[in-house]
Amino acid sequence: MTYVDKDYSASNGGAGTDDGAPQEDSALRLELRTAASTVVIATIRTVAADLAARADFDLDSIDDLRMAVDDLCAMLVRIAPADATLRCRFTAHAEQIVVAADVEVEDGTEPPPTRSFGWRVLECLADEVSAEALPRELGQRGRICITVTKNAVTAQQP
Amino acid sequence: MTPSVSSVGTEQGEYAHLVPLQRRYAELDPNDPERPGLREQLINGYLPVAEHIARRFAGRGEPLDDLMQVATVGLINAVDRFEPGRGSDFFSFAVPTITGEVRRYFRDHGWSTRVPRRLKDLHIAIRSALAELSQQLGRAPRPSEIADRLGLPVAEVIEGLQAGEAYRSSSLDEMLGSGEGKATLGEFIGGLDGELALIDDREALRPLLAQLPPRERTIIALRFFRQLTQTQIAEQVGISQMHVSRVLRQTLAYLHEQMAGSD
Numbered sequence: 001m002t003y004v005d006k007d008y009s010a011s012n013g014g015a016g017t018d019d020g021a022p023q024e025d026s027a028l029r030l031e032l033r034t035a036a037s038t039v040v041i042a043t044i045r046t047v048a049a050d051l052a053a054r055a056d057f058d059l060d061s062i063d064d065l066r067m068a069v070d071d072l073c074a075m076l077v078r079i080a081p082a083d084a085t086l087r088c089r090f091t092a093h094a095e096q097i098v099v100a101a102d103v104e105v106e107d108g109t110e111p112p113p114t115r116s117f118g119w120r121v122l123e124c125l126a127d128e129v130s131a132e133a134l135p136r137e138l139g140q141r142g143r144i145c146i147t148v149t150k151n152a153v154t155a156q157q158p
Numbered sequence: 159m160t161p162s163v164s165s166v167g168t169e170q171g172e173y174a175h176l177v178p179l180q181r182r183y184a185e186l187d188p189n190d191p192e193r194p195g196l197r198e199q200l201i202n203g204y205l206p207v208a209e210h211i212a213r214r215f216a217g218r219g220e221p222l223d224d225l226m227q228v229a230t231v232g233l234i235n236a237v238d239r240f241e242p243g244r245g246s247d248f249f250s251f252a253v254p255t256i257t258g259e260v261r262r263y264f265r266d267h268g269w270s271t272r273v274p275r276r277l278k279d280l281h282i283a284i285r286s287a288l289a290e291l292s293q294q295l296g297r298a299p300r301p302s303e304i305a306d307r308l309g310l311p312v313a314e315v316i317e318g319l320q321a322g323e324a325y326r327s328s329s330l331d332e333m334l335g336s337g338e339g340k341a342t343l344g345e346f347i348g349g350l351d352g353e354l355a356l357i358d359d360r361e362a363l364r365p366l367l368a369q370l371p372p373r374e375r376t377i378i379a380l381r382f383f384r385q386l387t388q389t390q391i392a393e394q395v396g397i398s399q400m401h402v403s404r405v406l407r408q409t410l411a412y413l414h415e416q417m418a419g420s421d
Binding site for chain 2: 050053054056061064078154
């Protein structure tokens with residue numbers, strides 16, 4: 001597993017970054033790349049929950065994000081061939097975390113159906129969910145990506 | 159035997175008749191033949207207090223029966239050790255004594271992984287702050303809000319929350335038998351059917367949902383069909399948010415597993 005991270009502190013302007021690439025405001029970025037296997041899901045969801053806790057999400061939202069990441073990784077691992085790579089990119093803004101996870105897939109693999117129970121669960125756990133097939137790069141397999149957005153405070157239904 | 163949650167402590171009047179017995183019990187010579195009978199009367203009389211305290215600790219992964227027993231031991235200790243001459247009333251002595259007994263029990267029995275005592279105490283403090291703050295805020299608190307309430311650094315609260323993950327999680331088997339909630343199934347079953355129709359795999363899902371124990375089904379339905387938050391569900395079902403979280407995770411894992419098997 002490899003990861004890339006950036007300073008947590010929100011206040012220092014976010015000017016200098018290691019690679020010199022322009023980075024948006026003070027968002028924390030973290031990327032995990034691993035074999036698409038169920039055994040790593042526990043680690044990934046723990047990272048998600050830890051990011052949310054340190055971003056001061058309310059406890060419901062921390063737990064929702066943990067479950068959402070667990071579910072979306074499970075969905076992706078299910079459609080991935082045995083030797084595929086799973087990639088999770090976390091972007092933690094002040095009041096919002098975006099998780100974009102993707103796997104390599106065989107030609108013709110469809111994104112998960114949005115009318116499934118699993119998708120319904122994701123929609124309830126996250127504030128926004130989307131799935132897309134990423135454009136294929138030359139000599140690479142196609143990838144399917146699920147993106148979830150979670151806000152720091154879970155709005156209460158009346 | 160089932161006092162309403164608010165009656166104990168606020169209306170000490172219902173225990174007023176025990177006060178003279180208490181004085182008498184304390185005055186008697188330890189070998190006086192009248193003592194055992196008085197002791198029993200006092201213990202039985204104050205039993206609702208122990209029960210009330212045990213209930214406040216329910217929904218944290220330990221069976222209520224066990225908590226009742228532990229709280230009763232605490233009550234017996236309180237009855238035996240109370241000295242009316244000291245000026246304080248029985249409640250202000252008994253409540254901390256009983257609560258302490260239950261806390262000790264949690265500290266010693268409730269953990270599946272060895273967690274340092276400091277973290278266990280911290281976790282218990284976080285739980286009570288969590289309950290209070292959820293009530294006040296009308297939503298789950300943030301770690302910073304818990305830290306403010308407890309006067310601790312946020313990093314320490316996060317550490318305590320993570321330690322909570324090691325708290326004994328009840329197995330599915332255990333869930334099957336466990337208590338009943340306040341939310342009734344009939345309240346939303348119609349809504350559930352309507353919502354299910356929007357889902358393609360409802361044919362696989364419906365029998366699985368039907369098989370779940372009522373409380374687990376209620377919690378799944380409230381979360382994923384009515385879209386209540388964990389904190390709201392905790393309030394409605396009468397268990398802690400952390401317990402709701404455990405039930406959701408275990409039940410979801412079970413449902414996914416069963417659905418994957420049915421493909």
